[in-house]
Amino acid sequence: MQSRVDRQIRALALAKACAAHGARVRTISRITGMLPRDLLHLLFPDRQAVPRGRSPDSPEWYHGANLLCRAEASIVVAIYFRLRAADLSAGEALLGAYHHYCGVCESPHRISFDRAFDLVAHTDGIWLTETQSFSLVTCAKCRSAFLAAFGAVARSNDPCPFCKLVQRYGTDPRVQSCFPARPLAAPAPMQLGMLSLLGSNASAWSRTPGE
Ligand SMILES: [Zn+2]
Known part of the structure; x- marks a missing residue:
């Protein structure tokens, strides 16, 4: 059991991290349960710095948004649900998801922290509303999770934003700059060991008998 002071310290740390991502006071208040006036006092001593x-x-926005916005929105919400499944609180899962999204998608990020909060609220039915407006649907073709109208079921001919991005990748510089090709990660020491093992076996196999 967490003591009251532990809960308050945790809420304040979460509030500070949300503010660092540009969250509005109302958003931080909904996530942490802290009062707006306390948040203003503690996090925004310079009133000019308050996000407005x-x-x-x-x-409204999602269904009219462009492909890259819909793909990035889907990435944030999909990571959020993975972290929720790992037993993080809703606020910590949102923060972790946003942080991870900023790491995997190139700047400028099309999804603000407040947008991510709003998307999650309308998908999970929390913070702002109990009504779910979105479902996270798995594409029947590429198996990516993407946001669709609540209750939607994925069919193989449904327009999945990730399938469309893959189609456009070769010809659209905007898509390429958003998801640049990355070099493969350097192999870990264990993998290196395995590779040298495979290499020595491969050279042994390639030798002709009697050599
Ligand atoms: Zn797809």
Whole structure:
């Protein structure tokens, strides 16, 4: 059991991390349960630095958004659900998912932290609403998880944003710059050992008998 002070320290650490990603005070308040006035006082001593502007409204936005936006939105929400399945709290899963998304997709990121919060809220039915507007659907063709209208079922002829991106990749520089080809990761020491083992066996096999 966490003590009250542990819970407050954890909420404050989460609030600070959300603010570092540009979250609005309302968003941080919904995620942590902390009061907006406390958040303003603790996180934004400089009132000029308070993020402003209209909050995102994702159920409207998503279906009219371009392909790259829909792909990036799907990536954030898919990672969120993986982290939830690993028993993280909703707030920690959102933060982890956003952090990971920023690592895998190239800048400029099309999904703001507030957008990610709004997408997750309307998919998981939390924080803002109990109504789920989106489902995470698995593409019948490429097996990627993507956001679709709530209750949608994947069919092989459904327009999956990732299948479309793959089709466009060769001819669309915007898609290439968003998902640049990366060199393969260097093999770990164990794999290197395995490779040298395979190599020596391969050279042994390639030798002709009697050599
Ligand atoms: Zn697909």
